[in-house]
Amino acid sequence: MSSKSIRHTRDLFLFSISLIYLAAFASLYVQIPGLYGDNGILPAKLVVKSEASSWDELLQGIPTLLKLTPKLRLTVQQGMDLLCFCGLGLSFLCVIFAQMRDTVSFILLWMLYFSLYQVGQTFLWFQWDILLLEAGFLTILLAPFNLQMPIKRFKVAKHHQHDSIMLWLVRWLLFRLMYMSGVVKLTSRCPTWWGLTALNWHFESQCIPTPLAWYFHQLPDWFLRLSVAITFFIEIAVPFLFFAPVRSLRLFAFWAQILLQVMIILTGNYNFFNLLTMALCISLLDDKFLGYKQKKKSNGSVINYIAAMVAYGFLGCKTWQLFGMELTDKFTIESKITFTEKEFDMFVAKVTPWTIWFAAFSFAFEVLTAFIRCFTEIKEVFWKNWAAVQCAIFTLVGASMLAISLVPYATLHKDIEKVVPHQAVALHSRVSDFHLASSYGLFRRMTGVGGRPEVVIEGSNSLENGWREYEFFYKPGAINRRPPVVAPHQPRLDWQMWFAALGSYQHNPWFLNLVYRLLDNETDVLDLIQYNPFPNKPPKYIRAQLYKYHYTKYGTDKNSSGWWTRELTREYLPALSKDDSSLVSFMKQTGIIESGKKSKSGKSDASFVSRLVSWIRRKIGQPEGFVFVMTVILTALTTKLITRTILS
Structure with a gap:
């Protein structure tokens, strides 16, 4: 290119x-x-x-x-x-x-x-x-x-001849992101992914759903299972087309990824993540796709057409076979996974190492074509050599980035680590603190099966009664409140409240910090919360209850019944007061109490920049x-x- x-x-x-x-x-x-x-x-x-x-x-x-x-x-x-x-x-x-x-x-x-x-x-x-x-x-x-x-x-x-080399690295990042995200869903052995029932729970249990998530949750069971199968197709099979020599195959891969990201955006608030993934998909495009004229080239259009048809046919048939798809008399498509966990493990162990070798070959080919362009597309001798020097420098940098990325990529399977050179491991260890390459894989296991857990914080001035709820801006709370649209903003406290509900407060020590700040009516923290039931004076006690939330069913009147139903599961955090000895002791260990003292430095200490x-x-x-x-x-x-x- x-x-x-x-x-x-x-x-x-x-x-x-x-x-x-x-x-x-x-x-x-x-x-x-x-x-x-x-x-x-x-x-x-x-x-x-x-x-x-x-x-x-x-x-x-x-x-x-x-x-x-x-x-x-x-x-x-x-x-x-x-x-x-x-x-x-x-x-x-x-x-x-x-x-x-x-x-x-x-x-x-x-x-x-x-x-x-x-x-x-x-x-x-x-x-x-x-x-x-x-x-x-x-x-x-x-x-x-x-x-x-x-x-x-x-x-x-x-523009420079080495631009294509760097854009190839972006494409390789996109490949790792999608392929790893698809593979880990199955290697985790999560029964919802293997049973193609993950979407039966996902729209309800994800961190911050959109209003459309409620409607998607009501879709027929067969359609949700088919959607999971298509997700596996897009995340595991389609990424191999990112490096296809046929342009139409790369464009097909582009639109498949865009479709997946748009559907996620419509049903979930994942801040800038989906936009960033779509930005990485730009590496699959060229200027012709964007409407800019290109010089006509005599290429084997017939051969490319045949190759594309063969690829589409192969992928379509294998997907239909591996997911046991069957058209019923009711014009629905039933689907189920027809391969075993052992067979998939063998697939990952056998195919993934080949992706590393293929990546190395594809990168080398991109470098070779870049050097060829240096001497064929540039006329003046000086600029030919200067372009070649630039290509050599960026080839070394690109090869280093590729080598570094292989280390987190190899975490997909223990057998893959044998393929990664020791030099790559050593190089990765030197720069690991800078996160130049990482492993990925969202929704490894589906959470909230049987109902989404949700922590509700309550305050009161009496242990016996008078408990009132704190209402967050975005996470589910009041059952009659419509799910919000908040992306590309990420309310990070609301997100962590979702993670807290999946575990215990002992595994989320920041939660006690939050409780301590609420017991003090700390303004900066309360600004992250929509409704404070104690605006004038902080409550004497705060506790947290764990509820299980479900979407209301289609046909109910959301104006009266709300978007959610919920039932109390158990106590999440027992009632604590600000002078509780265990809470005070923990706050001292973390340094919160000392750090909570507001600065009393005079204005003379403030610099122009600070002011x-x-x-x-x-x-x-x-x-x-x-x-x-x-x-x-x-x-x-x-x-x-x-x-x-x-x-x-």
Whole structure:
């Protein structure tokens, strides 16, 4: 694939990553005080305890730019505000101006998000945050280095022959993401995936469903089982077409992935994750798909057509066979898995190592064609050699990234680890702290089978009666409240409440921190919660109850019966008071009580930067997360449209 044929494709990918960074920074910014502030649930100051005076100190322990913020006389919370706001501003400019989408900008964006991730603790330890770090690092390699020479003749080209090599790495990341996500569902031996009944529970049990999830939950059982089979087809079989030499097969793979992501977006709030996956799918496209004219090439269209038909026929027949599909008299399609766990384990053990060898061959072929283009598409001798040197440099970088990615990829099966070179393992161990390559696999096991567990926090001034519920913005609570649409914003407290319900408070120590803050009516934390039943004075006691939630059935009047039904399962957390000895002891161990003391430093200690950061925070206030994120995104897109209209 010529570098000229993917120039606009590359630019679209860079634009998409810029937009996702913008959403990620905007979403996190409004939650920093309640999550990481000095009086938040997990104060970041307890993680960042040292100041860096040298490069070595910066990289020691937890490498984060927050170690430098004390030099600006900023608290850790103000430092997070500064980093997040810088990320907001820079990604905002990258969305508007194509010239800003260069290597330097994406290096800064990656460093800013990585620094925040390092202190994010459990509220930032999600697969999509890690995926953004890996995709963001690849974006650095793909983005142009906009160095403007004083002499026009030496102006840096808008595209390079090695662009196709870097875009191949993005495609390889997409392959690993989808293939691993599909395989782990079956290797986990979860009975709902093997029985094709996962969607019977998924729409109800996922973290934050959308209103459409209620309607999808009511679909016929045969259709839901068929949808699970199609999901396996898209996640396990289709990714092999990402590297097909036939363009129509790659486009088919693109549309299949887009269909899956759109359906997920319609039924679930997964913040920027699905948008990021769709951005990775851009690596399957070319400029012709985007409407840009290309030079006509005489290729074997008939051969490509035949190859595509053979591939479609093979995939269709194997899918029909492996999932035992059968058309019934009622015009429904019944389906069931016809292979055994042992047979699938043999498939993974045999096929996955070949994907590694195939990836190495495909990467080598991409490199070879890039070098050939250096000497065939460029006329001047000097620029031929310069392009070849660039290709050589990026080939080494690309080969290193490929080698690093094989280590987490090999976790799919124990036999695959034998194929990964020892040099790759050693290289991965050196850079593992920077999350340049990770393993993926969402919904390994289906949760909420038999009803979704939900923790409901209650407060009261008496142990006997008067218990009133705290209502969160987005997670299920009141049974008559409609599920929200909140993506691309991620309410991280609501998400962790979902995880807390799957376990116990002993395995989620942050939950006790939350309870302690509620017993103190801490404003920053209460800003993350929609309804505080004790606005004037905190309650004496707080407890948590575990409920089991179910969707109401189709045909019921949601105006009277609500969207949910629920029944009490058990007590999740016994009633605690602020002076409870066990709670106080735990708060002292974690440092919450000491960190909860508000800063009393005088104004003379505040620097200009700290006053500016605090002023911005006061001006923005505490808006609702989804509204703030969408306002920022729409403002950026509108400004881009106006700017483009004026400049044109």
